[in-house]
Amino acid sequence: MTAMSLKVEQGEATRAALVDAAIALFTDKGFAETSTTEIVRRAGVTRGALYHHFADKEKLFRAAHEAIEKDIFQRARTVAETAEGGAVERLKAGADAFLDSCLEPAVRRILLIEGPLVLGWQRSLDFDNPYCARRLLRASVAELRPDEAPEPLAHLLFGALWQAGLVVAAAPERRVEMADALHRMIDNLFDG
Amino acid sequence: MTAMSLKVEQGEATRAALVDAAIALFTDKGFAETSTTEIVRRAGVTRGALYHHFADKEKLFRAAHEAIEKDIFQRARTVAETAEGGAVERLKAGADAFLDSCLEPAVRRILLIEGPLVLGWQRSLDFDNPYCARRLLRASVAELRPDEAPEPLAHLLFGALWQAGLVVAAAPERRVEMADALHRMIDNLFDG
DNA sequence: AGACACATACATGCAGCCTGTACGTACAGG
DNA sequence: CCTGTACGTACAGGCTGCATGTATGTGTCT
Secondary structure (H helix, E strand, C coil): CCCCCHHHHHHHHHHHHHHHHHHHHHHHHCCCCCCHHHHHHHHCCCHHHHHHHCCCHHHHHHHHHHHHHHHHHHHHHHHHHHCCCCHHHHHHHHHHHHHHHCCCHHHHHHHHHHHHHHCCCCCCCCCCCCCCHHHHHHHHHHHHCCCCCHHHHHHHHHHHHHHHHHHHHHCHHHHHHHHHHHHHHHHHHHCC | CCCCCHHHHHHHHHHHHHHHHHHHHHHHHCCCCCCHHHHHHHHCCCHHHHHHHCCCHHHHHHHHHHHHHHHHHHHHHHHHHHCCCCHHHHHHHHHHHHHHHCCCHHHHHHHHHHHHHHCCHHHHCCCCCCCCHHHHHHHHHHHHCCCCCHHHHHHHHHHHHHHHHHHHHHCHHHHHHHHHHHHHHHHHHHCC
């Protein structure tokens, strides 16, 4: 660990405690139904600490969201990169990893459901976000269909994948059938 | 018109005024950022009237959402039913009609963005809702692929369609390219 | 047809909660 | 010593939902 001064170290600790408490409570009750008082009580600090580290409640949600997004993105990318086979198989593997992540309650609630609304729905549409699954899909599409613009199909695939994640989050027992349908869809779109 | 007694008629009028005002304000500012005071001011009544007709603010949103959902659903179904050609062409026509509807700001904000969260995200996943686009897609899939369970693919198609609607709502100039991509996807999935 | 009881459609004031901010304090580091 | 950072605390404003009051249609009984 980087040696920090005592003050800064403590600050990072309370900030992390706030993010952790926020993730837990936002996962259970959602953004609007969770008060800042509950969050700071769970984190063991006061509202003053919260508003010292975050400009407002939404910024705290953003921090929680980014932590989860980064985690799930890196997992999916790692799985996709280390998968056996060609681009189609890597795409399938990445999709499977994403569906697995959707089984976690925090991913379901914070990333799939509340994220787009709280952070602004436009954010989820562009490819600028470094940890956006759309980027991975666009790369796959560009590789598999080099003759057409990748964005539109990447959007459609993203929507299908996102929806599959929602279904799996709501009914984990459907994970295999949704994965099968996804694989068939990918085969139909990119078959050789 | 059905002849109503004066009292009931007046009640229906203020209720409609409330729903209209709610649609306009929710479209502009969203659910959380719109106060009931603003809504009743725009509707020309008081908060007492609102809470007489609707149990809470969310029920008012539900009424606004249902009005829009019913409208867009019936339009899409009509277009799909009267389209020339086979099941594939009817599916494409319905998808096009849906994308057209997404150009309207009220559809974008209330149906696409805020609806799933405010009304509960599970609601958007099942096929029980009589005005759910998922039903139409499931019927198409069942007709085009009679040998497999239609639900999983219907979910994926719904996700792709929904996402296309979001993209079109954010950037209307992309309407044709998204429709083209959707058509190609449908062809790849159901081609003969 | 008229009176009366009742239900409906509102209006208004209040209580409680929540967010964001202004201000005070304690302490580490130069 | 003194400055900036990391908090704690008190307060103001807004918002929701409810409780209460009121006026006006509506059915009914005679």
